[in-house]
Amino acid sequence: MSRRAVAAALTIGLALVIAAAAIRVARDDRAADVGSSGRSLAAAARALPRPEGPAFVVGKPARLRADETRARSAPVVRPAVAKAAPARSAAAVAPLPVETPEGTSNIVLVLGERTRSGTQWVRVRLPVLPNGRTAWVPRAALGGYRFVHTRLLVDRERLRATLFYDGRPIFHAPVGVGRPEWPTPSGRFYIRDKLAGFGDPFYGPVAFGTSARSAVLTDWPAGGFVGIHGTNEPQLIPGQVSHGCIRLRNADILRLGRLMPVGTPLVIR
Amino acid sequence: MSNVVREDVTLEQTWGELAQTLEAVDIDGALQETAAGAVRATRAGLFRRAFATLAGVAGLATLAEDAAAARGQTKNDIAILRFDLVLEYLQAGLYTEAERLGELTPKTLGWARVVGAHERAHVQAIKNLLGRDTVPSPTFNYGKVTSDEKAFIKTAVGFEDLTAALLKWQAPRLDSRSIVAAVVTLHSVETRHAAWIRHIVGLRPAARAFDQPASQQRMAELIAATHFISSRPRVTGRRRPKYTG
Numbered sequence A: 001m002s003r004r005a006v007a008a009a010l011t012i013g014l015a016l017v018i019a020a021a022a023i024r025v026a027r028d029d030r031a032a033d034v035g036s037s038g039r040s041l042a043a044a045a046r047a048l049p050r051p052e053g054p055a056f057v058v059g060k061p062a063r064l065r066a067d068e069t070r071a072r073s074a075p076v077v078r079p080a081v082a083k084a085a086p087a088r089s090a091a092a093v094a095p096l097p098v099e100t101p102e103g104t105s106n107i108v109l110v111l112g113e114r115t116r117s118g119t120q121w122v123r124v125r126l127p128v129l130p131n132g133r134t135a136w137v138p139r140a141a142l143g144g145y146r147f148v149h150t151r152l153l154v155d156r157e158r159l160r161a162t163l164f165y166d167g168r169p170i171f172h173a174p175v176g177v178g179r180p181e182w183p184t185p186s187g188r189f190y191i192r193d194k195l196a197g198f199g200d201p202f203y204g205p206v207a208f209g210t211s212a213r214s215a216v217l218t219d220w221p222a223g224g225f226v227g228i229h230g231t232n233e234p235q236l237i238p239g240q241v242s243h244g245c246i247r248l249r250n251a252d253i254l255r256l257g258r259l260m261p262v263g264t265p266l267v268i269r
Numbered sequence B: 001m002s003n004v005v006r007e008d009v010t011l012e013q014t015w016g017e018l019a020q021t022l023e024a025v026d027i028d029g030a031l032q033e034t035a036a037g038a039v040r041a042t043r044a045g046l047f048r049r050a051f052a053t054l055a056g057v058a059g060l061a062t063l064a065e066d067a068a069a070a071r072g073q074t075k076n077d078i079a080i081l082r083f084d085l086v087l088e089y090l091q092a093g094l095y096t097e098a099e100r101l102g103e104l105t106p107k108t109l110g111w112a113r114v115v116g117a118h119e120r121a122h123v124q125a126i127k128n129l130l131g132r133d134t135v136p137s138p139t140f141n142y143g144k145v146t147s148d149e150k151a152f153i154k155t156a157v158g159f160e161d162l163t164a165a166l167l168k169w170q171a172p173r174l175d176s177r178s179i180v181a182a183v184v185t186l187h188s189v190e191t192r193h194a195a196w197i198r199h200i201v202g203l204r205p206a207a208r209a210f211d212q213p214a215s216q217q218r219m220a221e222l223i224a225a226t227h228f229i230s231s232r233p234r235v236t237g238r239r240r241p242k243y244t245g
Helices: A003-047 A250-259 B011-025 B028-034 B043-070 B075-101 B106-133 B149-173 B177-201 B216-226
Strands: A071-075 A080-083 A092-096 A107-116 A119-125 A134-138 A146-148 A150-155 A160-165 A168-174 A176-178 A187-196 A206-213 A225-229 A239-242 A265-268
Touching: A092 A134, A107 A134, A107 A187, A119 A187, A160 A250, A168 A250, A187 A225, A206 A250, A206 A265, A225 A250, B075 B106, B075 B149, B075 B177, B075 B216, B106 B149, B106 B177, B149 B177, B149 B216
Parallel strands: A150 A265, A176 A239
Antiparallel strands: A071 A107, A071 A146, A080 A092, A080 A134, A107 A119, A119 A134, A150 A160, A160 A168, A187 A206, A187 A265, A206 A225
């Protein structure tokens, strides 16, 4: 190998060594910069005022229970005529006023919906004779839906009332029902309103209005509606003692008054 | 519903569509042939009642000022939280009713089920914070919106968009930083709800690069315009019964 070739090889080797060293220095510098800025950010974050904790923390999503039982009712907010079918041309079944004879909102139990020609119709249970009648009203005649989880069962044979919440019994009491000549009607009804403070011992401290009507006392004032109420003759309960109403002892009707909302479905059997 | 993603649907357009939907939902015409001497509540009357409810919610704050001050809440913060609580009641009620009726398509019903559970949790959280200063829920009448797919979706898009916009307006107006910290945790969830329902309906989930706030006053007017806040039915009375006895 000539002297010139050796010199060239040495020069190239030296250049490579210098280049490698330069690259290494540059990398170290960059790393040092990054470390420095990272430390600066951390220092800046530490310098910030301490954040305040939130005033409230939202808990877990509140899901509806899958096994809840519910019934819905709605007040009549505009006078309407209930129809035999969900159509304007269908036969009229009964007028629906906005108030009950007791001056409360006229509540109907809602059983289902159907939309016809862009109009939504609602099938409702009616407080009319014959008992158990259902019919259709436009959705717009009703106010907002109210849901309840309760159901009241009155057994005329066992002379006993039982209130269920989501299918579980939460109240039971002995009852008085109609005499044989004025029987308490059987069937599916609902609780229309709740009266208290009216000052008549015959009805006790609390009286619930129902959609059930006496099929016998049709000329009774206000239409012969069947109520569920207290009494001034508790010794007659249980028994067949009334004109068709369902009577409870006053302590029982007061307890039922706290447990049973208006709109509760009622089954009398 | 169209599956085509629509671009640049703004808050005002969303509300405009919602207003049209609610107008279409009104079925007064159906009553005309079935009503016997119908006496109708006027729209103006309903509007006044709803607006009074919302305005009253803010105004009531003065009554509880002392108790709130003890908890570090200002009159201003209470008024804002009360307004939010009424809005949360309104939303929770809408989605709860839709879930209970079960008339919507499975996809929309699934959305209502999840979002309803969130809104009910929001209600509870705000009520807990307000304590004795809380307000009871108004009575709502959603009409057929909870069982009509189109009406429900448009209402849901409107409410979720507007709620997110309202929280943006309220956050810088709150006095307590801890309440701001809590409200922003609601805000992000409401924006997710809005994006999700927009996706379901085929609207672009993020319509703009920047979202605009909506004022509390504007929100109160819009809620009143829905007529969802209604008078409470009178289900108890003191009149002597006329039952058969």
